[in-house]
Amino acid sequence: MSAVLPHPADHGHEHDHDHAHGHPTGWRRWVFATNHKDIGTLYLVFAFTMFLVGGTLALLIRLELFQPGLQYFNPELFNQFTTMHGLIMVFGAIMPAFVGFANWMIPMQIGAADMAFARMNNLSFWLLIPAALMLVSGFFLPGGAPAAGWTLYAPLTLQMGASMDSSIFALHLMGASSIMGSINIIVTILNMRAPGMTLMKMPMFCWTWLITAYLLIAVMPVLAGAITMTLTDRHFHTSFFNPAGGGDPVMYQHVFWFFGHPEVYIMILPAFGIVSQVVPAFARKRLFGYTSMVYATSSIAILSFIVWAHHMYTTGMPVTGQLFFMYATMLISVPTGVKVFNWLATMWRGSMTFEAPMLWAVGFIFVFTMGGFTGLICSMAPIDIQLQDTYYVVAHFHYVLVAGSLFGMFSGYYYWAPKWTGVMYSETRGKIHFWSSLVFFNVTFFPMHFLGLAGMPRRVADYPMQFADFNALASIGGLCFGLSQVYFLVFVVIPMMRGKGEPAPQRPWEGAEGLEWEVPSPAPWHTYETPPKLDRTATKVIG
Amino acid sequence: MMTIRKLGTNATRAALAISATVGTGTALAFGDKSVTDIPGGPRVNGLDFQPAVTEVADQIKTLHYGMLIVCTLIFVVVFGFMFYSIVKHRKSVGHKAANFHESVAVEIAWTVVPFIIVILMGAFATRTVVAMKDTTNADMAIKATGYQWKWAYEYGNGEGAGIKFFSTLDTAQRELSEEGKPAGNDYLLKVDNPLVVPVGKKIRIITTAEDVIHSWSVPAFGVKQDAMPGFVRDTWFRAEKVGTYYGMCSELCGKEHAFMPIRVDVVSAADFTAWVDKQKKALAAAADDPKKVWDMAPLVARGEKVYLANCAVCHRPDGKGAGPVKPLDASPVVLDADKNAQILTVLHGRLNGAMPAWQGKLSETDIAAAITYTKNSWSNHTGQLVEPSDVVAAEAK
Numbered sequence A: 001m002s003a004v005l006p007h008p009a010d011h012g013h014e015h016d017h018d019h020a021h022g023h024p025t026g027w028r029r030w031v032f033a034t035n036h037k038d039i040g041t042l043y044l045v046f047a048f049t050m051f052l053v054g055g056t057l058a059l060l061i062r063l064e065l066f067q068p069g070l071q072y073f074n075p076e077l078f079n080q081f082t083t084m085h086g087l088i089m090v091f092g093a094i095m096p097a098f099v100g101f102a103n104w105m106i107p108m109q110i111g112a113a114d115m116a117f118a119r120m121n122n123l124s125f126w127l128l129i130p131a132a133l134m135l136v137s138g139f140f141l142p143g144g145a146p147a148a149g150w151t152l153y154a155p156l157t158l159q160m161g162a163s164m165d166s167s168i169f170a171l172h173l174m175g176a177s178s179i180m181g182s183i184n185i186i187v188t189i190l191n192m193r194a195p196g197m198t199l200m201k202m203p204m205f206c207w208t209w210l211i212t213a214y215l216l217i218a219v220m221p222v223l224a225g226a227i228t229m230t231l232t233d234r235h236f237h238t239s240f241f242n243p244a245g246g247g248d249p250v251m252y253q254h255v256f257w258f259f260g261h262p263e264v265y266i267m268i269l270p271a272f273g274i275v276s277q278v279v280p281a282f283a284r285k286r287l288f289g290y291t292s293m294v295y296a297t298s299s300i301a302i303l304s305f306i307v308w309a310h311h312m313y314t315t316g317m318p319v320t321g322q323l324f325f326m327y328a329t330m331l332i333s334v335p336t337g338v339k340v341f342n343w344l345a346t347m348w349r350g351s352m353t354f355e356a357p358m359l360w361a362v363g364f365i366f367v368f369t370m371g372g373f374t375g376l377i378c379s380m381a382p383i384d385i386q387l388q389d390t391y392y393v394v395a396h397f398h399y400v401l402v403a404g405s406l407f408g409m410f411s412g413y414y415y416w417a418p419k420w421t422g423v424m425y426s427e428t429r430g431k432i433h434f435w436s437s438l439v440f441f442n443v444t445f446f447p448m449h450f451l452g453l454a455g456m457p458r459r460v461a462d463y464p465m466q467f468a469d470f471n472a473l474a475s476i477g478g479l480c481f482g483l484s485q486v487y488f489l490v491f492v493v494i495p496m497m498r499g500k501g502e503p504a505p506q507r508p509w510e511g512a513e514g515l516e517w518e519v520p521s522p523a524p525w526h527t528y529e530t531p532p533k534l535d536r537t538a539t540k541v542i543g
Numbered sequence B: 001m002m003t004i005r006k007l008g009t010n011a012t013r014a015a016l017a018i019s020a021t022v023g024t025g026t027a028l029a030f031g032d033k034s035v036t037d038i039p040g041g042p043r044v045n046g047l048d049f050q051p052a053v054t055e056v057a058d059q060i061k062t063l064h065y066g067m068l069i070v071c072t073l074i075f076v077v078v079f080g081f082m083f084y085s086i087v088k089h090r091k092s093v094g095h096k097a098a099n100f101h102e103s104v105a106v107e108i109a110w111t112v113v114p115f116i117i118v119i120l121m122g123a124f125a126t127r128t129v130v131a132m133k134d135t136t137n138a139d140m141a142i143k144a145t146g147y148q149w150k151w152a153y154e155y156g157n158g159e160g161a162g163i164k165f166f167s168t169l170d171t172a173q174r175e176l177s178e179e180g181k182p183a184g185n186d187y188l189l190k191v192d193n194p195l196v197v198p199v200g201k202k203i204r205i206i207t208t209a210e211d212v213i214h215s216w217s218v219p220a221f222g223v224k225q226d227a228m229p230g231f232v233r234d235t236w237f238r239a240e241k242v243g244t245y246y247g248m249c250s251e252l253c254g255k256e257h258a259f260m261p262i263r264v265d266v267v268s269a270a271d272f273t274a275w276v277d278k279q280k281k282a283l284a285a286a287a288d289d290p291k292k293v294w295d296m297a298p299l300v301a302r303g304e305k306v307y308l309a310n311c312a313v314c315h316r317p318d319g320k321g322a323g324p325v326k327p328l329d330a331s332p333v334v335l336d337a338d339k340n341a342q343i344l345t346v347l348h349g350r351l352n353g354a355m356p357a358w359q360g361k362l363s364e365t366d367i368a369a370a371i372t373y374t375k376n377s378w379s380n381h382t383g384q385l386v387e388p389s390d391v392v393a394a395e396a397k
Helices: A010-016 A027-031 A036-065 A075-112 A118-126 A128-140 A162-191 A204-235 A248-281 A291-307 A319-347 A357-377 A381-385 A391-421 A427-454 A463-496 B001-019 B055-088 B104-133 B173-181 B270-287 B296-310 B339-348 B364-375 B387-397
Strands: B138-148 B148-154 B164-167 B195-198 B203-209 B214-218 B224-228 B233-237 B241-246 B262-266
Touching: A010 A118, A027 A036, A036 A075, A036 A118, A036 A128, A036 A463, A075 A248, A075 A391, A075 B296, A118 A162, A118 B224, A128 A162, A128 B104, A128 B173, A162 A204, A204 A291, A204 B173, A248 A291, A248 A319, A248 A391, A248 B138, A248 B214, A291 A319, A319 A381, A319 B001, A319 B055, A319 B104, A357 A381, A357 A391, A357 A427, A357 B055, A381 B055, A381 B104, A391 A427, A391 A463, A391 B364, A427 A463, A427 B148, B001 B262, B055 B104, B104 B270, B138 B195, B138 B224, B195 B270, B203 B224, B214 B241, B262 B270, B296 B364, B339 B364, B339 B387
Parallel strands: B138 B203, B195 B262
Antiparallel strands: B138 B148, B148 B164, B203 B233, B214 B224, B241 B262
């Protein structure tokens, strides 16, 4: 009965009223997929595959940095690893994974039959495959993969080989995919909510994704512009960023970070949404300050457009520019703080239990907040000038992207996967996965704060001897963190996809509310084919 | 099983060893035990900024401590509430969920209070932001130009006016790295020619770059300024203590990014005057007459030095190249009977600066010497002699 793997024809009889089209079977089910659940599964499988590729690159980086000296890779290859690790994790793992969550959950949460544009949905997923192939195949082109860092700063990009061009095209495709996915999500949310599901009764996950989708539509074209200008600088004798022809390399950074900073929030807002659903479910208490959560998320999104140059304090901005971006960046911590306070107030005087989704959510709040504080420290221009391009920054953004986005996704996985697959995961294994990830995440990234403070630059293949111990420690932690994720795949995900485990009840979590828990587990291939009638809170179907 | 247990024991021992050495600045637990702190550079297992030797670096340190204290206080209070709640408000101890879920007053409070806190934080930092950008009234200006992969310094106004030189990582260091046998306190920090400045003077550093973006950074001074090709930017410092200070290039600039350190020697006024005199004499002696006609042997000998200092980093000391870098050994361009083929390549560069244009960066004599060396080394036995005058002629084309 699992909606994830077994054949949809197995339960085709459940909705024999729906016979206008036959269900494709075998490989056709996936290649011609138009069902939001199937496409969600495709996105999640794709993202996890890319996560393992990017993770392998991270471990190769940590292998070379385990000791000072060049033991395994030449510096050129090392730079390719750091660049590809960043590109793959951002564009191949985190972003598609959240789109996978959106595909699975948004129609079910708002009581819609499917996404608004089912065929475009198929296209936005399948564009990712050629994009990923073009990106990763860079390693096999003459000169190797791009080695200019994931930020692709000009004019270093002008020195790269052919793989730079294929990567640019890959990013174009991924950008097109993201934009289509976003249009789909916005139209679905705005037009296909069940009667009675007003915007201000909508689950937080849908709210955060609605805002994220607007961010994506606003900034993906900006990235496309930046990399297209890089492309024409490389091949068509333009000089947007090429100083040899009068171009301005700093302009590239402005354009890139105008995309890049909202991108940071694109990668974290859906995680905020997941945590905002999980915490009330396991505290058995309604989300505190729903309205202020919506406003806080919107303010974060709006403010994210006016802080980009805090990535550029050392480029030599005028003093007024530094001051403006410093204050604007500090302001962003206010709505972010409001979200954390609301989560804590939701937990306060609740009746909490700590199954895996809640562990991940609490772990998220705790460790993400540490990343938030280092962000506040980095926002202060004078301190940032000391820390810019050191390992402190590496520590900071892994605290918000790994402990933020990734932990949020794990929380969402344990919360919703019983609905997807129809079986419960093993609670013990979920706990092992959580505790080992939490411990080794900190073993890996906490020492990097010290390395950065002590002055170790990032993106270096070799380093002075004084930094040896913390690098060794980070490498050991990184390996164990990676193995924890392999454990997750082998002992949690694969058994669930095969349907091994306790059958999941319709509502596995006592305190969970929302329309996704009004359908059986596993969710049938089609849900809410006719709009459901909702109760006053829009969390229950009453007919 | 045995190996796993052994690994576990080793890991525990390593963790204990690290915790014993952390912050004490004694010795490494994993790495070479003989490594110690390097004054003016990184400390062994350092937990904090390097000791400040300028007013600005000192202010940054104070700001950072202030932020750490405030953030830690907030963290402890906020997560104190969370952990109290986690312990007390759980179902397993029989706690029943309350029913409250909104409060406008509370929401306003926890918006306004953090707002005030961050504005205050910003206010404290503003003075330092302004001070760091004030490069006026400098006693001396030095231009620092980033190259792939070295720094060039050129003294502008003031006592050392006219002195210019390159500052490159000591070649032996790069070899130690390549062999995977790092050694020494100043590993990857040792340079051939350090920047020398007088103590207590306001030094304005004007940065630019020749090829890609680099970043000139000395943590002890609280200085980090990107060097942009095609643009000039500036920063400043006033070092308060005589000593040697280290930094590293802080913007990814290609494959040798890890190997372009910065060393600044801060000396007394008298020592600085002596250093300037010495440099000026050396510069005068080194000026080559491009009309001079050279014999093969001395030119090859000189060419080897030029090659090792400038070309070997990419083309390797054995001329075999590496990865995308073309080998010179048996290269058709090097073996070409027309000397100009190689001379023009060296002068104008190739592939968007991946092979840099050396015209103006090296003297005609140095270029001629390096070319002659490559034409008569390894398996290349052309017997061709490229005179400085050939280079001058090619430059005129």
